[in-house]
Structures are given as C-alpha cells and as structure tokens.
Amino acid sequence: MNDSYDPGYGGDQYELVGYDEYGQPVYRQVPPQQQPPQQPYDPYAQQQGYGYDPYATGQQGQQAQQGQADRTGQQPAAPAYDPYGTGQQPVTPSYDTYGGGASYDPYGRAAAGAQQQPRTAEQTAYIPQQAGPPETDEETEGPARADRDYRTEQFAFVEEPDGNSEDVIDWLNFTENRTERREEAKRRAHSRLVALVVVLALVAAGGVGYLWYAGKLPGLSDSDGTKTGTATSVAAQKRDVIVVHLHNTKKGGTSTALLVDNTTTKQGTTVLLPNSLSVTDDDGNSTTLAKSVDGDGSSGTRDALDTVLGTDIEGTWRLDTPYLQNLVDLVGNIDVDTNADVPDPAATKKGTAPLVRKGKDQTLSGAMAIAYATYRGPGEAQNAQLERFGQVMQGVLRKVSSDAGAATTTVQTLAQILDPSLTDKDLGTFLAKLSDLAKSGDYKTALLPVQSDGTLSAQTSASVVKDVLGGSAKSPDQGSAVRVSVQNASGVKDNTEKTRVVLLNGGFTFLEGGTPATTQATTKVVYADAADKENATEVAKTLGLSTSAVSKGDASASADVTVILGQDYKPASADGT
Numbered sequence: 001m002n003d004s005y006d007p008g009y010g011g012d013q014y015e016l017v018g019y020d021e022y023g024q025p026v027y028r029q030v031p032p033q034q035q036p037p038q039q040p041y042d043p044y045a046q047q048q049g050y051g052y053d054p055y056a057t058g059q060q061g062q063q064a065q066q067g068q069a070d071r072t073g074q075q076p077a078a079p080a081y082d083p084y085g086t087g088q089q090p091v092t093p094s095y096d097t098y099g100g101g102a103s104y105d106p107y108g109r110a111a112a113g114a115q116q117q118p119r120t121a122e123q124t125a126y127i128p129q130q131a132g133p134p135e136t137d138e139e140t141e142g143p144a145r146a147d148r149d150y151r152t153e154q155f156a157f158v159e160e161p162d163g164n165s166e167d168v169i170d171w172l173n174f175t176e177n178r179t180e181r182r183e184e185a186k187r188r189a190h191s192r193l194v195a196l197v198v199v200l201a202l203v204a205a206g207g208v209g210y211l212w213y214a215g216k217l218p219g220l221s222d223s224d225g226t227k228t229g230t231a232t233s234v235a236a237q238k239r240d241v242i243v244v245h246l247h248n249t250k251k252g253g254t255s256t257a258l259l260v261d262n263t264t265t266k267q268g269t270t271v272l273l274p275n276s277l278s279v280t281d282d283d284g285n286s287t288t289l290a291k292s293v294d295g296d297g298s299s300g301t302r303d304a305l306d307t308v309l310g311t312d313i314e315g316t317w318r319l320d321t322p323y324l325q326n327l328v329d330l331v332g333n334i335d336v337d338t339n340a341d342v343p344d345p346a347a348t349k350k351g352t353a354p355l356v357r358k359g360k361d362q363t364l365s366g367a368m369a370i371a372y373a374t375y376r377g378p379g380e381a382q383n384a385q386l387e388r389f390g391q392v393m394q395g396v397l398r399k400v401s402s403d404a405g406a407a408t409t410t411v412q413t414l415a416q417i418l419d420p421s422l423t424d425k426d427l428g429t430f431l432a433k434l435s436d437l438a439k440s441g442d443y444k445t446a447l448l449p450v451q452s453d454g455t456l457s458a459q460t461s462a463s464v465v466k467d468v469l470g471g472s473a474k475s476p477d478q479g480s481a482v483r484v485s486v487q488n489a490s491g492v493k494d495n496t497e498k499t500r501v502v503l504l505n506g507g508f509t510f511l512e513g514g515t516p517a518t519t520q521a522t523t524k525v526v527y528a529d530a531a532d533k534e535n536a537t538e539v540a541k542t543l544g545l546s547t548s549a550v551s552k553g554d555a556s557a558s559a560d561v562t563v564i565l566g567q568d569y570k571p572a573s574a575d576g577t
Contacts (some may be wrong), residue, residue, distance in 0.1 A: 164243070276501060
C-alpha cells in the first residue's frame with residue numbers, strides 16, 4: 001500500500017511507514033533532493049506499480065519512480081497526487097520491511113540553505129486533520145514560507161457541534177407541531193360546523209316539506225280552504241265515509257258516529273254526532289238525529305246528514321249491541337282508558353263490584369265493552385256516553401286485522417244483515433284501512449260541536465265539518481220550529497239536560513232559560529201570545545205533563561213558550577226514544 005502526505009506547511013513530503021500500537025499511521029520525511037518535478041496531468045498515461053499520478057506523463061514519471069526504487073530497494077510506485085498545486089509533489093510512500101530505508105523525519109523541511117536541527121528518526125506524525133508542531137522562527141522566516149500560496153480549497157471548514165442546537169431544534173419542532181395541531185383542530189372544528197349546518201338545513205327542509213305536503217304550514221290556507229303551494233284543497237281531498245248507528249237493544253236509544261278515511265292525508269277519524277243534532281226529515285221538517293234514526297231509517301238519515309254536514313256518506317252500518325259484543329270477542333278483547341266505574345247490569349244486589357273499573361289500559365271483553373259504550377252516569381250529558389262509544393270503536397279498530405281479506409272474514413262471521421248500501425267486502429276492506437291507520441297512530445276521535453238548539457255554528461264546527469269532513473255546516477231552517485225556553489226550578493240539575501233532549505227529539509227549538517233562585521213545587525208551561533196556546537199544549541204533551549199545566553202568562557221574550565220545571569217534574573226518556 002503506497003501513500004504520501006503533505007501537511008500543508010511547506011515543501012516537506014512524508015511517506016507512510018506503518019502503524020503504531022494504537023492503530024495510528026506513522027510517517028517519515030522524504031529527502032528533498034528525491035522529489036520529482038510536477039508533471040502535467042495526463043489522464044491516459046499508463047503507469048506501473050500500485051498507483052499513478054494523474055498530473056505526470058511520459059519519462060518524467062518514470063524517472064521519479066526509478067529514484068524511489070534506488071533509495072528503498074523496492075518496486076517504484078506511481079507519483080503521488082498534489083491536490084493543492086504547490087508545485088512540490090510528494091513521493092509515494094513505501095514500506096521498508098527490512099529496515100533498509102533512510103531515517104524518518106516527520107517534520108523535516110526541504111528549504112535550501114536552511115540550517116535545521118536533525119529530527120528524531122522515529123517521531124510520530126499526526127493524521128492529515130491534525131495540526132503540526134509549533135513552528136520556530138527559522139521556519140517562519142525561511143524562503144519556503146514566502147513562496148507559499150494559500151488557496152480556498154486548502155481549507156476545510158468543520159461545523160463544531162453546539163450543545164444548544166439540539167434544544168433549539170426540539171423547540172422549533174415543538175412549536176411547529178403545536179401550530180400544526182392548532183390548525184388541524186381549527187380545520188376539524190370548521191368541518192364539523194359545516195356538517196352540522198348542512199344536517200340542520202336538511203332537517204329543516206324535510207320538516208317544512210312535510211308540513212307543506214300535509215297542508216299544515218300556517219298561512220298557507222286561505223278563507224275558502226285552499227292551500228297555497230299545494231294542488232289539493234281541504235274540500236278536494238279524497239275521503240271515504242260511512243255512518244255507524246249503535247242500537248241499544250235492551251235499554252233503547254241510539255248512538256251515531258261517522259268513520260272517516262282521508263286517503264289524501266292518510267288520516268282516520270271517528271266523528272261523534274250528538275243525538276240533538278238538528279236535521280231535516282223526509283217531509284222537510286226539522287227534527288233531531290235520534291228521531292231521524294228511529295223514524296226515517298238508514299237511508300233517510302244518511303241523506304239528512306249529507307245535507308247538514310255537506311259530506312258524501314257512502315254507506316250505513318247498523319250495529320246492534322249484541323253484534324258489537326260479538327265483534328269485540330272475535331278480535332280478542334280491547335284495551336281502553338276508561339273514565340268511569342260501570343256497574344254490572346246483571347247485578348241484583350247493591351254493593352256488587354262494578355263490571356268495568358276506571359283506569360288506564362283496561363281490558364274489556366264483549367259484555368264489558370257494551371256496558372261501557374252505553375253507560376251514562378247520573379247527571380251526565382248524552383255526549384259523555386257518546387264519547388265512551390267512540391273509545392270502544394277506536395279500540396275495536398286497533399284489534400281488527402289490517403288485511404282486507406281477514407277483516408272481511410271477521411265481518412262475515414258476525415252474520416248480521418247489513419244495509420244494502422254496504423256489502424261484507426266493502427265493510428271489511430274499509431275497516432282494514434282504518435285499522436292500519438289506528439295501529440300506526442294516525443287515528444283520532446272528534447266530537448261534533450252542536451249548539452243548544454241543535455244547530456251548527458260555522459265557527460265552532462269548522463274544525464270538524466270543514467277540516468275533517470271537507471264539508472260546510474248548513475243547519476235546517478229553524479223558522480218554523482217552536483222555540484221553548486226552559487227554566488229549572490226543580491232543584492235537580494240533570495233535569496235541564498233531559499228536558500232539552502226530549503224537546504229536541506220532539507222537533508222543538510231548545511233555549512236555555514237558567515235556574516231561578518228558589519225552587520218551585522209544580523211545573524208550568526206558559527205562553528204569551530194566544531196564537532202559541534196550541535204550541536204550548538203540544539210542549540206539555542211532549543214533556544209528559546197534563547194540559548192543566550198550560551197557562552197564559554209572561555213568557556221569555558226570545559221564546560214562543562216558556563217551561564218552568566218544578567219539583568213534581570218526572571222527565572221522560574232522555575235518550576230520545
């Protein structure tokens with residue numbers, strides 16, 4: 001292995017002679033007279049030995065190699081490479097294994113005429129990165145010092161490690177990571193905010209769209225019932241309507257309700273019709289609903305209701321109490337939130353436990369359902385019993401099958417004779433549709449508001465007649481009906497309601513006269529105009545009074561006949577039969 005070393009202090013050249021016990025290279029000085037002249041670089045020159053001098057070509061390189069061989073007795077080596085261009089080429093070092101080489105001076109100088117002290121032959125030189133020994137005044141003042149030409153490429157710049165640099169780098173990394181985390185958090189928060197706004201917008205749009213479709217947006221309905229933004233007005237919505245009459249075969253009396261299926265809005269409704277509702281009979285006279293059901297039959301009553309409510313009833317379902325009992329048993333009982341304790345009609349002793357108890361989610365069998373649907377407690381109005389009938393009907397609809405075929409089979413199993421306007425299949429299919437609405441929660445029960453004289457007010461009945469039935473209230477002309485004012489001096493509050501029902505069923509117009517401050521022993525029927533004497537007599541007969549109770553006197557200014565109920569008054573049947 002050949003190597004040479006120029007420490008950069010002058011023209012002295014050194015050659016590698018070996019390594020010490022620590023593995024450090026050991027150099028020695030090459031005599032100055034043996035330095036070959038600098039040769040120009042010939043990249044294509046062929047060299048012998050272990051290396052070549054890219055700046056030496058031809059005979060000059062060969063002479064330098066021959067001089068080296070004569071001195072050491074070894075095979076000549078290629079000239080060394082001078083990277084700094086000093087003009088003094090070092091001789092390629094070689095190994096003298098047998099100690100035949102010249103003495104070694106690692107810090108010798110080749111300056112001509114300089115008087116230097118001989119150096120120790122075995123002095124160890126430093127590696128190329130190490131600085132040389134301190135220079136003497138003679139060395140700094142020699143002619144070789146003046147000839148030295150320093151260049152930029154002769155210097156190597158070493159970056160010394162700084163203990164604080166790692167801390168700075170860590171701080172910069174921390175600051176950068178913290179900033180990135182903040183920016184990422186801001187981006188995530190912004191994304192979440194945008195997503196939330198989008199979701200809320202979609203929910204709001206969906207809600208508004210549903211309300212618009214259902215026609216429930218406020219301000220979209222005008223006075224004639226049409227809805228802005230939708231093609232279907234309230235009156236133009238498609239509805240299927242049948243009327244059901246419950247006949248109490250034991251106690252007498254009827255209860256009437258309309259079953260409505262709004263196929264446009266997918267809403268089912270039971271509309272309860274009070275018996276005092278004023279309708280027109282077949283002769284064109286004003287009468288009550290209860291009297292019309294008993295006297296005019298299903299067809300006449302259906303036509304009368306169409307006239308009053310402005311609707312189109314497609315069929316009549318007569319449901320006697322025994323058939324309602326069988327229907328409840330067929331569907332497997334019903335669950336109802338009862339509002340009263342109902343005594344057992346078959347009980348013979350007082351203190352017997354009630355057949356139906358008041359409470360939520362009460363399970364009713366067929367017999368219990370009939371007892372609850374027809375029950376009217378002491379002092380209660382007829383509407384209280386009517387509302388119980390509506391509860392039973394909605395409970396039945398929740399238990400009827402939603403399948404049209406199965407519902408039709410249930411109707412056929414009842415084996416009842418239906419009205420010609422309604423077949424088994426029609427009724428079964430209709431009940432299946434209502435059952436589906438009742439099970440999904442899209443079903444309600446509404447009571448038709450009726451005034452004391454049995455007529456309908458446009459304002460009070462608009463929520464039912466207009467919105468549910470899609471019709472318009474049109475009560476029959478009350479001009480020909482006798483107006484009867486009733487004052488209750490009997491001391492029994494319930495007598496007013498019972499009298500009202502009896503008078504309405506008799507075709508009279510009922511007017512509330514109030515309650516006098518004191519009670520009265522006997523009942524009186526008073527008329528002011530002699531022309532009303534016959535009407536007063538007819539009122540007395542309707543109330544079950546003798547003609548002796550009729551007299552001329554001071555009657556109410558707003559009525560044709562005034563009735564003052566006394567303690568002797570025994571009201572007739574209040575159910576209109």
